[in-house]
Amino acid sequence: MDILNFLVEPLTLPFMLRAFVVTVIAAAVCALLSCWLVLLGWSLMGDAISHAVLPGVVLAYIFGAPFAVGAVIAALVAVALIGGVRRSGRVREDAAIGIVFTTLFAFGLVLISVTPSNTDLNHILFGNVLGVSWSDVWQVAILAVVVAAVLLVKRRDFVLYAFDPGFAQAVGLRPRLLGALLLIMLALTSVVALQIVGVVLVVAMLVIPGSTARLITDRFVPMLAVSVGVSLAGTLTGLYASYHADVSPGGAVVVTQGILFALAYVFAPRYGLLGRMRARRLSTAATKTEPVAS
Numbered sequence: 640m641d642i643l644n645f646l647v648e649p650l651t652l653p654f655m656l657r658a659f660v661v662t663v664i665a666a667a668v669c670a671l672l673s674c675w676l677v678l679l680g681w682s683l684m685g686d687a688i689s690h691a692v693l694p695g696v697v698l699a700y701i702f703g704a705p706f707a708v709g710a711v712i713a714a715l716v717a718v719a720l721i722g723g724v725r726r727s728g729r730v731r732e733d734a735a736i737g738i739v740f741t742t743l744f745a746f747g748l749v750l751i752s753v754t755p756s757n758t759d760l761n762h763i764l765f766g767n768v769l770g771v772s773w774s775d776v777w778q779v780a781i782l783a784v785v786v787a788a789v790l791l792v793k794r795r796d797f798v799l800y801a802f803d804p805g806f807a808q809a810v811g812l813r814p815r816l817l818g819a820l821l822l823i824m825l826a827l828t829s830v831v832a833l834q835i836v837g838v839v840l841v842v843a844m845l846v847i848p849g850s851t852a853r854l855i856t857d858r859f860v861p862m863l864a865v866s867v868g869v870s871l872a873g874t875l876t877g878l879y880a881s882y883h884a885d886v887s888p889g890g891a892v893v894v895t896q897g898i899l900f901a902l903a904y905v906f907a908p909r910y911g912l913l914g915r916m917r918a919r920r921l922s923t924a925a926t927k928t929e930p931v932a933s
Contacts, residue, residue: 649882658768658888661776662874665831666844668783670870671790672828673849674862675821678801682846683733684721684822687740689829689841691717693747696763696833701754707778707830714826717743722819744838766837766889768878779831786827789820797821798859835874836889843893844870851900854907873899 649655676685695713699706717739724735751763771779790797796817799807804814825845832841852865877892884891905912 645883646879649879654769655878655882657771657773657776659875659878661771661779662768662835662878662892663871664776664780664783665835666848666870666874667867668786668828669832669844670848670866671787671863672824673845673847673870674852674859674866675790675797675801675849676825676845677849677853678798679821681821681825682842683736685825685829685845686842687721687736688714688717688822688826689833689838689845690740691743692826692829692833693744693763693838694750695747697747697750697754701750705774705778706833707775707782710830710833711782711827713743714829715823718819718822718826722822764837764839765887766833766835766840768835768888771834775834779834782827782831786824786831789824793817793820836893840889840893843896844874847873847893847896847900851896851903854900854903854910857909869899869903870896 650659676682692710692713695709695711695716696706697709698713699709702709720739720743721732721735724730724738725732730738796807796812799810799812800814800817800821807814807817828845829841832844836844848866848870849862851869852862855865856862873896874892877895878888880886880895881888881891903911906914908914909918
């Protein structure tokens with residue numbers, strides 16, 4: 640098989656074409672938000688929100704509503720509950736996150752067990768990108784446009800909030816409001832990624848691209864560009880691999896992104912493993928060659 644057929648053959652199939660379109664959309668918006676999640680240390684929050692949408696998805700199925708609507712409502716409820724428990728002052732943030740997302744996830748499993756359904760649980764847990772319809776693509780696209788627009792318009796405020804909330808408040812911004820807005824964007828983005836990799840692996844698409852970009856560059860705007868590039872490369876390569884190797888699309892996407900992170904972790908010029916080893920050797924050599932003061 641030549642390279643042209645390798646690349647074009649999947650696109651001749653309608654279900655693969657829809658899968659590629661929705662994957663590109665989801666990968667781009669997840670990569671944008673990923674940069675702020677990495678800077679804020681909100682990886683666990685992304686995991687919590689992605690798991691907490693399960694009951695919303697099940698309830699949407701019961702009432703005949705679009706899955707995206709139920710997932711968005713459940714994600715926003717999870718954000719509100721986590722914030723409420725955290726503000727009580729007696730429970731730390733990590734405990735609040737653990738309590739809320741495990742309870743909501745378990746509630747979703749209970750709903751699935753008592754609800755007759757033709758929907759495979761694996762499609763919810765691990766994604767069903769090959770089964771998306773054009774209506775699903777449009778739902779994802781609308782949510783992605785909203786999230787990307789908010790992130791890009793408010794990027795300077797979000798960056799200031801991520802690096803120094805105290806200074807952000809001093810210059811007239813409202814850190815609590817910015818944090819709440821970022822949590823809402825996280826909820827919407829989790830719903831976008833849900834179609835690709837499912838509830839279990841959403842956190843990978845929300846964390847790996849930004850973490851990889853963080854290893855490569857110190858500047859935020861290049862970090863956004865690198866994160867989007869890594870996410871698109873990983874998801875598209877993973878989809879091609881899943882088609883030709885006949886493996887799980889969601890799993891292939893996450894594994895590919897993980898491989899890209901591993902390459903950056905080893906070979907990144909400044910913060911990669913080899914780069915740090917080279918810097919230590921140069922530092923040691925410079926110390927040894929310094930003249931000793933008499």
